[in-house]
Amino acid sequence: MAKQGPNWDGLLKWSLSHADGTSPSRNLSEEDRRWFMEAMQSQTVDVIKRMKEITLVMQTPEQVLESQGVTPQDIEDMLDELQEHVESIDMANDLHSIGGLDPLLKYLRNSHANVRAKAAEVVSTIVQNNPRSQQLVMEANALEPLIHNFTSDPDVTARTKALGAISSLIRHNKPGIAAFRLANGYAALRDALSFESVRFQRKALNLIHYLLHENRSDCYVVTELGFPRILMHLASSEDSEVREGALRGLLELARDRTEQGGSHSSEEDRKLKEILEERIKGISLMSPEDLGAAREERQLVDSLWNACYSEPSSLQEKGLLVLPGEDASPPDIASKHFEPPLRAWSANRDADVKASTEKKKPSLLLGPPADIGYRLQNNPNTEDGDQRNPPT
Numbered sequence: 001m002a003k004q005g006p007n008w009d010g011l012l013k014w015s016l017s018h019a020d021g022t023s024p025s026r027n028l029s030e031e032d033r034r035w036f037m038e039a040m041q042s043q044t045v046d047v048i049k050r051m052k053e054i055t056l057v058m059q060t061p062e063q064v065l066e067s068q069g070v071t072p073q074d075i076e077d078m079l080d081e082l083q084e085h086v087e088s089i090d091m092a093n094d095l096h097s098i099g100g101l102d103p104l105l106k107y108l109r110n111s112h113a114n115v116r117a118k119a120a121e122v123v124s125t126i127v128q129n130n131p132r133s134q135q136l137v138m139e140a141n142a143l144e145p146l147i148h149n150f151t152s153d154p155d156v157t158a159r160t161k162a163l164g165a166i167s168s169l170i171r172h173n174k175p176g177i178a179a180f181r182l183a184n185g186y187a188a189l190r191d192a193l194s195f196e197s198v199r200f201q202r203k204a205l206n207l208i209h210y211l212l213h214e215n216r217s218d219c220y221v222v223t224e225l226g227f228p229r230i231l232m233h234l235a236s237s238e239d240s241e242v243r244e245g246a247l248r249g250l251l252e253l254a255r256d257r258t259e260q261g262g263s264h265s266s267e268e269d270r271k272l273k274e275i276l277e278e279r280i281k282g283i284s285l286m287s288p289e290d291l292g293a294a295r296e297e298r299q300l301v302d303s304l305w306n307a308c309y310s311e312p313s314s315l316q317e318k319g320l321l322v323l324p325g326e327d328a329s330p331p332d333i334a335s336k337h338f339e340p341p342l343r344a345w346s347a348n349r350d351a352d353v354k355a356s357t358e359k360k361k362p363s364l365l366l367g368p369p370a371d372i373g374y375r376l377q378n379n380p381n382t383e384d385g386d387q388r389n390p391p392t
Contacts, residue, residue, distance in 0.1 A: 047085050051098055054082050058103035062111065072112040079107070079118040083125050089133075092126040096136045101126075105137075108145040108162075113155035120146065120161035124168040134173045143169065143179050151188045160200045163192065167207045177215065186211075186221055193230045198239045205234070205245025212252040219256035228253060228268060235275050240297065243279075247300040254307040269308075276305055280314055291323060 057065070057078060065075070082104070086092040095101050107119035123142065127134045137143075146169070149162035166185075170176030192204035208227075212219055222228075227249065234246035250272070279301050286294060302321050305313035315321045 047091060048094065048098065051082065051085055051091065051095060051100055054078055055095075055098055055100035055103060058100065058107065072115055075107075075110075075112075075115050076118050079104075079115070079122050083118075083122045086122065086126050089130050092130055092133050093136075095126065096133075101136060101140060105140055105142045105145065108142070108149060113153070113158045116149060116153065117155065117158040117161040120149065120158065120165040124161070124165040127165070128168045129172075131173070134169055134176060137169060138173070138176055138179070143176065143183065147180075147183050147185065147188065151191070156195075156197050156200060159192075159195075160197065160203060163200065163203045163207070167203065167210070171210065177211070181218075186218070186225055190222075190225050190227060190230065193227075193234060198237075198242060201234065201237075202239075202241050202245060205242065205249060209245065209248045209252065212249065212256075216252075216256055216259075219253050222249075223253060232268075232272055232275055236278065240294065244297050244300060247297065247304055251300060251304045251307060254304060258307060272308065276301055276308075276313070283315065283320055284318060291320065295323075295326065 057070075057075075082095075082100075086095055095104070104119060104122060107115055108123070110116050110119065123137065123146070127137050143166070146162045146166050149158055150166060151159075153159045153162065166180065170180050189204050189208055192200055195201060195204075208222070212222065231246045231249045231253075234242050235250065237243050237246065279297070283291070283294060283298055283301065291298075298315055298321055302313040302315050305311070313321075
């Protein structure tokens with residue numbers, strides 16, 4: 001499955017033999033021009049043709065491939081090449097046109113964990129900031145196997161890749177978010193936070209922050225599902241990205257609680273205060289280099305303290321909130337995170353479209369994650385901030 005690239009060495013030698021940088025450029029003879037064009041065309045990959053060839057392989061039954069000596073590693077290499085091709089939004093959308101999307105999605109159920117993981121990674125690339133491919137993947141009912149792998153795959157890498165694909169699929173995608181809710185996605189995210197893999201926890205926290213920031217009404221759901229206790233535990237993690245992700249989630253919940261006029265229980269309030277005081281102590285003991293790297297954590301701790309207790313944290317008094325040389329204004333820690341700029345620009349999305357700001361307490365979604373298509377069919381108007389009771 002290995003692919004051959006252009007013969008750059010040969011082209012370089014040819015170029016150097018015709019120009020050393022000291023002589024004026026000369027016109028190519030017709031013979032030289034013809035040779036050069038033939039050399040380039042012979043090495044140029046016809047992307048659509050290659051994608052069709054890969055599609056034919058993906059459509060071939062696994063047992064047939066094995067009988068022909070095709071190994072799981074060969075399949076991974078093939079999917080690697082496909083991923084390079086679909087990094088272009090146009091090529092990603094063309095994959096469906098040439099019949100390659102459905103066989104790719106079948107690889108999410110492959111018997112080899114590495115193939116399942118790689119297939120999820122390709123799906124993530126296809127749908128990232130790509131509304132058309134998001135729609136096509138949703139219509140192919142791909143969310144169901146992705147959620148199954150996210151929640152049940154015995155391989156942690158396959159789980160993590162599936163979660164990454166889900167995150168890309170439902171971002172800025174109202175039907176995707178609705179389907180994720182109906183598939184008991186929040187309960188799955190809660191379970192993911194208890195997993196030992198730090199990378200898995202990071203991805204789950206990033207998705208939680210995005211969902212809560214975009215759909216403030218979901219704060220009620222995650223609170224009822226017990227997220228605050230788990231987030232408080234993770235706020236003391238040894239991993240800085242996990243700590244920051246947990247603090248971001250707690251900050252979203254605190255802001256929503258303030259807007260709703262609610263309050264912590266006395267036990268939760270005491271526990272959170274202990275955690276924040278411990279983080280302030282840890283920050284105070286950091287070296288100057290570590291303090292600089294922990295800028296967002298410093299701002300998060302202070303913002304969370306302010307949101308909960310209506311006063312600045314002691315980091316400000318200690319001069320640790322804004323260090324010398326840093327901008328006086330803190331970064332916008334509630335802004336959208338992890339938005340690939342080129343993909344976002346290519347998609348030309350309207351970034352100002354927001355979910356409804358109407359506050360309501362949606363019902364908890366505790367049903368099984370299966371049969372997403374049925375649930376959506378019976379809830380055709382489900383949108384952000386408007387969760388409906390799933391069929392029982």
